[in-house]
Amino acid sequence: MLAHLLRRGGEAVVAWLLVSLLVFTLVGLMPGDPLDLQLAADPDLTAEDVERLKALYGLDRPLLARYGTWLADAVQGDWGFSRLYARPVAAVMAEPMLNTLLLMGLSLVVGLAIAVPLAVAAARRPGGPLDVGVNLLAFAGFSLPSFWLALLMILLFAVNLGWLPAGGVHAVGDPGLASRLAHLVLPVATLSVLTTGTYLRFARGALLEVVGEDFMRTARAKGLGPLQALVRHALPNALLPLVTIVALQLGTLLSGALAVEVVFAYRGMGKLTYDAILANDYNLAMAALLAATALTLAANILADLVYVQLDPRVRYDD
Amino acid sequence: MTTDALGSVRRTARGLTVASLAVLAAMAALAVAGPWLGEALGIDTTATNLLNRSQPPSLAHPFGTDALGRDYFVRVLEGGRVSLVVGLGGAVATGILGTLIGLVAGYAGGRVDALLMRLTDVVIALPILPLLLIVAAIDLSKLGLATGGGGDGGVLRLVVIVALFGWPSIARVARAQTLSVRRRTYVLAAEALGAGAGRVVRRHVLPNVAGPVLVAATLNIGNVILAESVLSFLGLGIQPPTPSWGNLLSDAQTTLAQAPHLAVIPGLAIFFTVIAFNVLGDGLQALLDRRR
Numbered sequence: 001m002l003a004h005l006l007r008r009g010g011e012a013v014v015a016w017l018l019v020s021l022l023v024f025t026l027v028g029l030m031p032g033d034p035l036d037l038q039l040a041a042d043p044d045l046t047a048e049d050v051e052r053l054k055a056l057y058g059l060d061r062p063l064l065a066r067y068g069t070w071l072a073d074a075v076q077g078d079w080g081f082s083r084l085y086a087r088p089v090a091a092v093m094a095e096p097m098l099n100t101l102l103l104m105g106l107s108l109v110v111g112l113a114i115a116v117p118l119a120v121a122a123a124r125r126p127g128g129p130l131d132v133g134v135n136l137l138a139f140a141g142f143s144l145p146s147f148w149l150a151l152l153m154i155l156l157f158a159v160n161l162g163w164l165p166a167g168g169v170h171a172v173g174d175p176g177l178a179s180r181l182a183h184l185v186l187p188v189a190t191l192s193v194l195t196t197g198t199y200l201r202f203a204r205g206a207l208l209e210v211v212g213e214d215f216m217r218t219a220r221a222k223g224l225g226p227l228q229a230l231v232r233h234a235l236p237n238a239l240l241p242l243v244t245i246v247a248l249q250l251g252t253l254l255s256g257a258l259a260v261e262v263v264f265a266y267r268g269m270g271k272l273t274y275d276a277i278l279a280n281d282y283n284l285a286m287a288a289l290l291a292a293t294a295l296t297l298a299a300n301i302l303a304d305l306v307y308v309q310l311d312p313r314v315r316y317d318d
Numbered sequence: 319m320t321t322d323a324l325g326s327v328r329r330t331a332r333g334l335t336v337a338s339l340a341v342l343a344a345m346a347a348l349a350v351a352g353p354w355l356g357e358a359l360g361i362d363t364t365a366t367n368l369l370n371r372s373q374p375p376s377l378a379h380p381f382g383t384d385a386l387g388r389d390y391f392v393r394v395l396e397g398g399r400v401s402l403v404v405g406l407g408g409a410v411a412t413g414i415l416g417t418l419i420g421l422v423a424g425y426a427g428g429r430v431d432a433l434l435m436r437l438t439d440v441v442i443a444l445p446i447l448p449l450l451l452i453v454a455a456i457d458l459s460k461l462g463l464a465t466g467g468g469g470d471g472g473v474l475r476l477v478v479i480v481a482l483f484g485w486p487s488i489a490r491v492a493r494a495q496t497l498s499v500r501r502r503t504y505v506l507a508a509e510a511l512g513a514g515a516g517r518v519v520r521r522h523v524l525p526n527v528a529g530p531v532l533v534a535a536t537l538n539i540g541n542v543i544l545a546e547s548v549l550s551f552l553g554l555g556i557q558p559p560t561p562s563w564g565n566l567l568s569d570a571q572t573t574l575a576q577a578p579h580l581a582v583i584p585g586l587a588i589f590f591t592v593i594a595f596n597v598l599g600d601g602l603q604a605l606l607d608r609r610r
Binding site: 011015018019023026027029030031127132136139140142143144145146147148149151152154155159248251252254255256258259262263270273274277278285288289292293295296297299300 | 329330334436439440442443444445446447448449451452453455456457540544547548551552553567570571574575578581582584585588589592593596597600
């Protein structure tokens with residue numbers, strides 16, 4: 001088990017390093033560079049000044065050397081300075097990180113809370129009207145463009161009905177809990193449609209796999225009602241693959257969160273990444289992307305661990 | 319599950335699959351016929367009319383007009399053509415790349431397989447959209463590539479980007495299929511008769527891989543269309559004036575309160591297309607499973 005964990009951890013670190021090199025290269029290929037903006041801001045800068053600034057920032061050095069410097073600083077906790085916010089990257093990222101984790105966590109919980117009971121209800125009569133409806137609902141959920149759903153939510157609940165705020169994390173000058181919660185409702189509702197659809201699909205599939213098993217007939221034979229048999233015997237077996245799916249879908253959830261955050265102007269990691277990319281904020285874009293990558297890689301290892309805890313049949317003895 | 323219930327599941331599934339095919343056929347026909355239809359209705363697709371901006375749907379303009387007074391019906395059809403081309407092109411490119419990687423991994427086995435599958439695991443776990451944003455934002459001239467891009471608003475570029483990150487799901491399917499036939503007697507016989515790896519893969523492995531890959535690729539089309547729409551919406555996909563469902567929505571965002579129909583219509587088009595491709599893929603999957 002420990003050996004397995006170490007191996008998975010090692011792989012994740014290697015993967016993260018590869019992604020960081022890739023992202024470092026890509027970020028450098030975005031149009032414009034930090035000097036362009038200084039140049040545009042100050043017409044008195046001469047060609048010699050540009051060369052001097054390039055040397056000062058190390059932009060004249062080869063890519064790999066710059067990456068090495070960045071990595072050495074990064075592992076020591078120095079993620080550089082955000083040009084967009086004129087503050088250290090780590091300080092800029094702290095609050096959006098919490099905002100995003102809150103948004104994703106709530107959507108994940110809401111998604112599971114709706115999907116699992118619905119899947120159980122549908123599995124009582126496979127092929128029945130409820131099952132067909134649930135299946136369509138699942139397809140609808142993950143076929144909706146999340147940013148479009150976000151627009152519709154704003155249109156209906158903010159513009160037409162005026163019940164909820166259209167965007168932001170809290171009202172200007174009112175960072176209280178009530179204001180924050182009101183601003184969370186629409187983003188969470190939007191993202192939850194996506195998570196519900198995805199989880200519903202897999203939960204329904206997993207339940208349909210096990211309802212035909214022998215132990216289900218045994219459960220019924222010993223006198224359990226259909227619902228009891230489903231909840232006590234089918235559900236635990238069906239939840240196992242769901243753990244993996246939830247972890248694997250975290251990257252997708254993060255992507256969905258990005259679009260939703262941008263539409264709702266919700267200051268989370270997704271919006272931060274988007275703004276950083278558009279504003280050529282190299283350091284911030286790098287850090288935000290790599291934090292997201294680290295999160296998904298870690299979630300996959302965590303899913304492995306949870307899986308072992310839940311299923312005594314699974315052993316990693318290598 | 320009783321055979322009766324199973325039959326019922328199958329019947330509804332078949333009905334849904336047929337319905338989704340009908341939706342897709344209609345979408346494709348409209349997208350192809352779009353410009354011709356505009357001509358027949360006497361609508362100039364490029365004519366702006368500032369006195370007739372953001373009008374709600376009417377008889378003259380069934381989908382209303384956009385913020386520049388252009389007929390929205392034809393704009394949406396043209397956008398659909400671009401979105402469908404990106405969806406299909408992206409799925410084909412993803413399918414080819416994924417199949418190649420899966421075949422190599424499954425057939426070669428050993429270290430090559432282990433390495434490629436680790437790579438697959440990693441790419442699947444990545445937060446795709448932020449990475450797509452960065453890749454979509456890069457300046458190709460910094461790589462010494464031409465930036466001309468033609469007049470397509472970046473269709474080819476999107477197809478390439480989508481394939482770069484979308485191949486793992488296909489590669490997994492292709493590899494699993496390859497492994498399942500790798501030790502079959504007819505494959506071994508072909509090898510014993512001296513057929514090279516290329517020939518064995520082409521003649522004996524690929525035909526077995528094709529079906530499941532086709533299903534996975536169909537399920538992928540919806541994802542590609544969604545990726546196109548979100549990238550274009552964020553301003554990093556298809557560039558105006560070339561319309562796509564995604565960038566139509568991007569424009570509609572600014573006039574959401576005044577002209578909600580501009581935001582509702584392209585979104586519905588995306589939704590119905592994506593759900594149709596997903597249902598179709600699911601139906602094909604069921605068909606394939608039953609044949610085994």
